[in-house]
Amino acid sequence: MVTRQMKHILLTVCVLLPWSGNLWAADEGHPLLDKGVATYKTFCAHCHGLNMVNAGTSSYDLRKWPVENKEAFYNSVTNGKGSMPAWGDIILPDELDAVWVYVASRGGKRALPDDVNPLDSDEAEIENVDSDDEDKSSSAEPALDTDISTQNAMGAQDESAQLLAAPPETLKAGTLKACLQRNGGALSGWRQDGGIGLDYELVRHVAQRLKLDLDILWFEGELEEESDPVRENYALLALGLCDVVAGHPLVAGAIGEPPTPRAAPPRWTDQPFDWDPHRHVDLQPVAHSTPYLRVEMGIVYNGERVAKMPKDLAALGSLSVGVEQGTIAGLLTLRQAPAIVAKHGQTNNPGPVFLWKLEQGEFDAALINVPAYDFHKRQNPITSLKLSDYRHPLAFNIGLALLESATSLQAHVNAIIEDDLKNGEIKALADLSQLHYALPVAPWVTPRMSLQQLIASGS
Ligand code: HEC
The missing domain is CATH 1.10.760.10 (Cytochrome c-like domain)
Structure with a gap:
């Protein structure tokens, strides 16, 4: 994940x-x-x-x-x-x-x-380059606006009141069909008797509050370079395999018009055995629910080797630093602490194995997204790894993805998520899943950034 x-x-x-x-x-x-x-x-x-x-x-x-x-x-x-x-x-x-x-x-x-x-x-x-986009993103600086009640992704209040009056339309009447990643780290995992993780708890909770049965389709997130998770989510929805895909990142390019006209879905459980994995389907525009989680990056360090909690990237100066290749956190480590990395850094393959290397003392600390740490801790409760209080300013929100045409379902789901963000229910579900929880922050969708803006994000 x-x-x-x-x-x-x-x-x-x-x-x-x-x-x-x-x-x-x-x-x-x-x-x-x-x-x-x-x-x-x-x-x-x-x-x-x-x-x-x-x-x-x-x-x-x-x-x-x-x-x-x-x-x-x-x-x-x-x-x-x-x-x-x-x-x-x-x-x-x-x-x-x-x-x-x-x-x-x-x-x-x-x-x-x-x-x-x-x-x-x-x-x-x-x-x-791309001055339109640049303008948009600079004017839409992520505001530190945590007041969820001021946000209403549906727009006009009365419009959503109307949509809420009737029961939500779903693929199968009376059932909410949700696509969840079976190897989704701290957010979702398949279990013999159901599932685990915040995405799993959240769709269960939403279905319950909508008085719908829940039907989960588990799909496999591929880690190959060629796989494109955004397009895979679009394909799952376009194929009518589910009403909502959980764990969708709300970033420009992952919402709205499809990034390409066609794409292939990821592998899923109970996929027909003669399904052609290269079969592409026509994609449709995708919308998102009100986000339920913010994914942040933090510094994880080996508590047996590092006595003092590193308070920021500069504090990594005296430590040996791991760089998780191909991830945003790895990129930011390379770019924002270049001198440190040049001196003591080492690059490593991405994925769960990265934190196991930190555990084994191959390096002392790393910038990594917080759910990856939560997942590690769940797999290894006696870990010697610790999460610093530091959080990198760059972060993004997670929501449910659904077809843009599913307006009534979107209104219902948003009403529940907004309510539960306010009453602490979602935080409780995150606690149940042993996640470090951060509330979503506006703007809901992270605007497109140039590499230069991304690099500047830490300062
Ligand atoms: C992970 C391994 C890997 C890394 C890292 C890598 N390459 Fe490659 N590169 C390959 C492989 C494998 C091929 C052969 C690809 C093929 O034709 O299937 C290739 C092919 C190429 C080609 C020929 C492409 C063509 O059109 O035939 C160029 C040029 C190239 N690499 C440049 C670079 C540059 C510049 C970098 C660093 C920025 C880089 N590569 C980093 C693995 C790598």
Whole structure:
């Protein structure tokens, strides 16, 4: 789940690249070369080999990249290729330029042909890309408005009163069908006799208050790079497999018009055995309920090795720090504490195994999302890991996803969630699930952020 939700956010980060190239006198080392070497070492070397010398693995030999093919290089690196992940959301535009210089100059051994030189491309473009979106997000600074009663996702009060007068429409009259992730970490897990986690408790509670039977469809969140959790949720709804999908991240790009016209659903329990896993379905616009949880990031540290609670990222300075690869927390650690990471950091694969490594003392501390810690603690109640009081300012809300056309169901569900946020019922369900609970904060949907804004979020 950790990876899945963090991937949601990564998908929303938008970075466009300056393309135009210009002249550069080729006798001396290119001014971007040092940066290219450093970027290559951080992000590329563990697959493509130190100095691009490949350890005979399956990754492409970058020394053979056709130098005139700059656009194809930018495209493959930005969007991914075959089993190589996409880097567009991870590395900054000027770093991509620098890596290009490194690769195209064969590690600085050759001059770059004039027309493939990224210098003199319009720097300002980096700041101004997608200016519509940027404007929106800067004007919609996450306000620290915790007054839930002022928010009504349905808009006009009387409209929702009307919708609430009749019973909610569901796929099957009298039943709420909910899709839950069976390997959803602290939020949802399948059990022989039902389920576990806040998502599970929440849909049970909502169905009960709506006087509906509950029918749960358990699906498997895939951790592969190619899987796209947002589109999978859209596909589950479009296929009519459930009325609501729990645990949906409320971030731009994960709500409203489908991100792509078609997508395949994830695997689910009781899926017909002849179901073609590559079958794509037409997607439909998706709406969200009032959120019931905020996912925050905190510092987890090994209490046996670290005596004093680290109070912020700077306090990690004297510790060895783990970086969870491919997650927002990992990215922020790399970007907001770069000196620390360069000195004592080590990158690790994402997922539950990450905190087990911290437990075993492979490193001392890490920035990670709080439910991942809660999940670890549930699996290992005698853990020596502790959660610091520090919370990173970047966080996002979690709600139920449902089809935009399901307006009556949305009105009913929102009324219940808003009521239960106020009366503490949802917090009680979170306590029952042994979660550190944080109330949702407006704006409900985190606006799209550029990578620069994301990085700036910690300061
Ligand atoms: C996780 C391992 C991994 C990492 C990290 C990685 N690559 Fe790759 N890369 C691959 C593999 C595997 C291929 C071969 C992909 C294929 O064709 O199936 C590849 C292919 C490529 C190609 C050729 C793409 C094409 O169009 O044929 C380029 C260019 C490339 N990588 C650049 C980079 C750069 C630059 C970085 C660092 C920002 C990077 N890679 C990081 C695994 C990796």
